[in-house]
Amino acid sequence: MPASPIRKLVPYSEAAKSKGRTVYHLNIGQPDIETPEVVLEKIRRNNLKVIEYSHSAGFESYRKKLVKYYKSKGISVEPNEIIVTTGGSEALMFGLFACLNPGDEIITPEPFYANYLGFACAAGVVIKPVTSYIENGFALPPVEEFEKVITSRTKAILICNPNNPTGYLYSEEELEQLRLLVLKHDIFLFSDEVYREFCYDGLSAYSAMALKGTENNVIMVDSISKRYSCCGARIGTFITKNKKVLDAVLKFAQARLSPPTFGQIAGEAAIDTPPEYFEKVIAEYTERRDFVVSAINKMEGAFCTKPQGAFYVIARLPIDNSDTFCRWLLEEFEYNNQTVMLAPATGFYATKGLGIDEVRIGYVLNINALKNSMQCLEEALKIYPGRKVKEESIVNSQ
């Protein structure tokens, strides 16, 4: 098993069999939630005769419908401020290409979504991390920490809200701090909002698009992958009110011709997903989160806070090394002929040594699978050869 979390993006929504054991895949962001029927139905009933290129910015009908969707979320945007992309991944890539030159720097709180490193690498851009900490649930680091790493090459700040991998939901006040910061330094604020719908405890996500006076600064990256359990559709959106950036991104979009046709059909249909779908999904994830968070905190030496967004939680475990532990779980461990696959948090930190006693757990399986998974984890921690006592395990946390 390779160590980097990037390598684990393989297709499993259910527990898979390996060496005769059941393996619960809590290491990836592929939910087991069903795609809304309105989406599947639309694909099955399509009557295309030629699978043509679409407009490079995406179907106009889809962009117009997206305007209504965003309006319902308090985000005011015009169809020509939206470029439909091949997943959120491409939206972020295009943004980096358009807004930063090779050698430029982008600041992001760590732990962060590991693939940001891949996109930065492709764009020749340097990621400068500002560390957030498990003790306060990975809240936004103080603005002074951002100020410390700003240089003349800093062109942008990148946040993911609600956050992958931490599940942290940034508050309006935190976003306000970022607003002042990007305006002060006249840099971009990239806001990855693909988990917007996944907020719990009656909360909702505050979009960076709503920040006053930042029309030329804010770049929003979005995706239908998680929202409608449409990861394979590969449809995202790049959104900004900055005309120059839109023009530049459109050129990159034109070079790759068009986003996927069937994915766009799926995305357009998905906007008609009935509200009850999300009510059910939110209730389901809330139950899963509550269960996982409670289970972890009952394990000796383990700790996590209760995140309010996305469907991940980062847990600190009494272990020597999360890479070794996660590999051991897969290769050596079993309990009742079952084991669990987790993502070592080291892959989410740019600062070497951080995350060494942390793992990311995606609560992407049903509650029974989660019960078995947490039982496996608990038993595993009892016998893991690299188990550390509490005093040792917090050494690397600050």
Place this chain on the structure above:
Amino acid sequence: MPASPIRKLVPYSEAAKSKGRTVYHLNIGQPDIETPEVVLEKIRRNNLKVIEYSHSAGFESYRKKLVKYYKSKGISVEPNEIIVTTGGSEALMFGLFACLNPGDEIITPEPFYANYLGFACAAGVVIKPVTSYIENGFALPPVEEFEKVITSRTKAILICNPNNPTGYLYSEEELEQLRLLVLKHDIFLFSDEVYREFCYDGLSAYSAMALKGTENNVIMVDSISKRYSCCGARIGTFITKNKKVLDAVLKFAQARLSPPTFGQIAGEAAIDTPPEYFEKVIAEYTERRDFVVSAINKMEGAFCTKPQGAFYVIARLPIDNSDTFCRWLLEEFEYNNQTVMLAPATGFYATKGLGIDEVRIGYVLNINALKNSMQCLEEALKIYPGRKVKEESIVNSQ
């Protein structure tokens, strides 16, 4: 209307109405040919419940089936030497990212597919053109011309075979020359073979994958877009036997998660397209090509050779400036309430001034539309204010 051919990649497979006139779109590579029924049927009959991520390299079942397809074309390749991509565009991008560093150079015969410039720009790579000429149908320039532009930064040669925009089909002898060249300098040979199926006069395309002793040098880029009239599916393939390059490309593939699910379903189904489909398509394109080539050469002062591949032809016209002419056709001209949209060839040359009296014509519409289009062109050339007599118009050709 913007001047760059990149900007014209808008969705039209049929003549469209503009200002009340019928506009024949021969400027783009979106064929009017129907997608094979076996593909459309498979999409309509899918029974997915969750539109999941696939493996980053694409469905294994699809890659195994591709192996059979390539074998039928005399190309020997293993499933793990294939990475399914989001269109041929992404395959080429990944190849540039994996094989070249920013500042490195790639040599390609001009005129070339204009989007190569966009990909090179994204990868920070410099395209060095070697000019091919209309007089010999845009045959491969002599090897000495390649040698002249090779520097220590040259990392690759890029060809498109059969060629877009020229329709030229490279011979086995020409590929053999390239084989010796890339081996001599130990550089990569990128071969864009997306038009493989579109060869006429009983000929077939000779793949760079068949060149002996170049296992570590050859990168093949492929796509289902044109082959099965599936442009909107956004499915291509990146193929090489070079393990290091495969490893590097897989990392970029993992960063963008997966290629589109429905596109892969379409691609996998497409391999079962019955041979009669292609027989009909080849017969159709042969008729179109013969008609267009004959029509052009009957126009006073116009000239083109008869290309043997793809579905494009570059014509030299008695005009002062192809950008101005193409814009004039759209904005000023009409004949029987019709006009024609062509791609100015200037967009396909990197050398400034070349292509100024050339246009690319895609014979992507049915024969009746082509008859009307050629009549429009003939009438337009009679009254175009920037018409040039033959002596003047050939000044820029060498």
